[in-house]
Amino acid sequence: RHGQPDRWVRTTCPYCGTGCELDLGLTDGRITESRPVLDSVVSRGHLCVKGRYAFGFQEAEDRVTRPMVRRNGAWEEVSWDEALDAAAVALRQAVMNAGPGGVGVLASSRATNEENYLTQKFARLALGTHNVDCCARVCHAPSATGLGQVLGTGAATNSFADIERAAMLLVVGANATENHPIVGARIRQRARAGVPLVVIDPRRTELAAEATVHLALRPGTNLPLFQALARVILDEGLADLAFIQSRTEGLEAFVTSLQAWTPERAAAACGVAAEDIRRAARLYATSKPAMCLHGLGVTEHIQGTDGVMALAHLALLTGNLGLPGAGVNPLRGQNNVQGSAQMGCEPTRLTGYRPLARALADHLPVWGAALPEAPGLTAMGMLDAAGEGRLRALLVLGYDVLLSHADARTTAENLHGLEALVVVDLFMTETARAFGTVFLPAASPFEKEGTFMNGERRVQRVRQALPPKGDSRSDREILCALAERLGAGGPFRFPDAESVWNEIRQVWPDVQGITYARLEREGGIQWPCPDESHPGTAVLHAEGFPGGGRAAFRLLDYTPSAQVATDTHPWLLNTGRSLFHFNAATMTGRTRNGHLRPDNGLELHPADAASLGVVDGEAVTVTSRHGSFTLLAHVTDRVRPGEPFATFHSVPAFVNQATGPGRDRHTGTPEYKVTAVALRKA
Ligand code: SF4
Structure with a gap:
């Protein structure tokens, strides 16, 4: 039919962690349309305005498509060989001058699983450092750490489909109708159908306007509020004692630690009504299953991890774990936040988000090399080290550090301390513009193969619709070429993305059963999926907590933020x-x-x-x-x-x-x- 694209390519949306599938329509070699996938289990025939219309960036005129090196202060286009040589020399020089701790690598939560896996492998094998981190550090790192501390695993416990199974929804610090619109629409639909909804958010978001109870707390006071909710649940006899006794440890000390947090005291700290805290606690504890979804309004605070732990405690107290329609579910911001850390772009963990000490042995036979045991630096630690002259060179993929880190003046001072900054990106980022020394142009998400992992642990295919623009290359090709130049090419000979995924399956047992062939046949699959006959796991902790252990209540101290209103900054x-x-x-x-x-x-x-x-x-x-x-x-x-x-x-x-x-x-x-x-x- 006239006006219809010549062909369609199914892929996964490159924006938020909802992970909607979409069909890209191509006309005369250009993407001209993006349409929803009717039978997608995630998006169920819908796309938000980002997935629907935000596909033209890959052909923007200011996209950088030729490799560049900065000479005498100005960027110069060079051949790939020259640019890769310059990058390799700079990285090698930093290692020679300052040891392996003198280099660092920052990965992107927008890159594919395969690219993130190769990025951390590159840091560890080609550069010999655990100084590798990703931009989850500036958003959901507290979710992974907090849930890991309490439940033993850092991933979302349930599935988006559980929104329709929940008898009650608790949405905390998440403006889902704008930031995860397809998830947000499902929550709104349930609220309109009469399912109780409690929203904890300083702003009157769209969901807050629909809420049964909206706790509009003062910014920075999550922890007192969550602790008071726990106390009400215990004081009013609403806790699930059978669950607590059989599945948890540490309740006694936890109960004692809550004594200070009466609803009245929390109400004063948070600027909400004590009676609303009680109403919210009763709704959460008496409507089973109750599902908690949280966002960056929980994590991006000085008590971010403590806040996540406190939410996990509420689920433990009420037995809202291990069953459909319940759990604690971080709404991941970027498309592959879950995947980037899970692939091992984390200074203390290897693939599968497993601590170095436990996972080193699994990697040894596959990688063929022993790795250092001492952990590396986080993204923030690397920047601090650059400012102090300890970190000399940084490789940054798809991550505009200067623009996205808080306290930009200090970030700039720290970046200024680097001798070399190699940037792999689509555009001249603010970081590259100010501090870059080598620029390697990367392929966009529409120009490469691979997988993303959405916020409910679902691995989904990313499919190539276009050739890479100009001379740009996929991160896989760039990292493998750099490894060759550093004399570490052997473990980096991957002909395609699938061969990288197959190595990931070897080192991380939870995805062993997920193959590209299955993803083609069945669509996305949620890990854990230990073998090829396994259907994937919709709900974590149905059988218990990792290692046959119990979930643990943790003692949390509240340290108020230093950011308080004053006469000069009211x-x-x-x-x-x-x-x-x-x-x-x-x-x-x-x-x-x-x-x-x-x-x-x-x-x-x-x-x-x-x-x-x-x-x-x-x-x-x-x-x-x-x-x-x-x-x-x-x-x-x-x-x-x-x-x-x-x-x-x-x-x-x-x-x-x-x-x-x-x-x-x-x-x-x-x-x-x-x-x-x-x-x-x-
Ligand atoms: Fe893309 Fe998220 Fe919108 Fe879905 S909800 S279309 S994944 S931005």
Whole structure:
């Protein structure tokens, strides 16, 4: 039929961790359409505005498609051989001068599983360092660590389909209708059908407006609220004692530790009503199964990991684990956040998110080389080390460090300490522009084969629709070529993505049963899937917790954030994303979405706008103790007075100039969600 694409290629959406499948329509060798997959188990015939329209970035005019080396301060296009030689020399030099600890590698949660696996293998085998991390560090690292501490595994316990099985939904720090729209729509549908919904969020998000109880807490006070919920469940005799006795340990000390957190005390700390805390606790504890879904509003705080542990405690107290419609489920931000850490892009863990000590033995026969036992540095640790001169060179794939790390001034100072920065990306990132020494142009997600792992542990195929633009190459080709130049080519001879996946299956037993052939036949499969006859696992912990052990209640201390409102900085800034754009808008900003909503701006309560003399659309300068930025005001009562909200999609605005140096005490994840600021009309 006239106007129909010539052919369709089925792949997985490159944006959020929902992992919707989509069909890309190609006309005359260009992507001209993206349509939903009717029988997809994840998206069930739907796509959000990002999946539907955000596919043009790969042909943007400013895409970098030739390798480049910086000479005398200016970028020069060079051949691949020259660029790869320059990168290899720089990395080798850093190892010679400062030892293997003098180099680091940062991976991308937007790259495929196969690419992430090769990235950490490259760091460990070709460079000899565990200094490898991924951008999960700045979002969901606390989910993996917190759930690991309590439940023994860091992945989402349940499936998105459980949203329809839950008798109650608890949504915490997650603006799902904008950031995971297909998941958010399912939650909203259930709420409208009468399923109780409790939302914990400082903002009146779309889901909060539908909620049975909305706890609009003060930013930075998650932990007191979660502890008070636990205390109400125990005090009112709502705990599932049979579950606790048979499946957990550490309750007694935990109960004692909760004594301080009466609903009244938590209410005062959080700025909510004590009676609402009780109502929320009763709803969660008495509607079984109850499903908890959380987002970055939990993790991006100095108590991020503690907050995740506290949510896991609520599930343990009420027996909401190991059954459909329940569990604790992080809504992963980027398409492959689950996969990047799971593949081993983590300084203390190897593939399968297994601690170094336990997994080294599995890797030895496959990799054919022993690895150092001492762990490496996190992304934040690597940046700190660069600032101190201990880290000399960094290889960064698909990760705009300067733009995305909090406290940009310190990030820039640290990056300045590097002797070499090799960037593998689609565009001239702000990091590359300011500090890059070699630029290796990468293939886009539409130009390569592989797999992504969505937020419910489902491995799904990424299929090539286009040839790589210009001279760009897949990360697999780039990493293998670099390894050859470093004299470590032997373990990096992979003819295609499938051969990489097959090696992953050898070192990580939980995905042994997932083959490309099965993914073609059956669609996505959820791990654990230990053999090829296994259907995959929709619900974790149905048989117990890892190692035959028990889940553990942990004792949590509350240390309030240093970011408190003062006379000079009386507002508390929150940051996040919006429906039309994704993170720094590197991709969405170069698509039709860029025109649909070019700038999302600064949400400001009408009372604040009036006090500043600002009307909708006028520029406001936001200044913290760390720096400042300017955005256009969007006056709305979605936010509370005194608590503006900024999206970080605008590169010129560069919101992280104002966010602070606070970090989660367990994982180092930055405190993006609360910064004391002053506002003025620009
Ligand atoms: Fe893509 Fe997420 Fe939207 Fe689905 S919900 S289409 S995965 S951005």
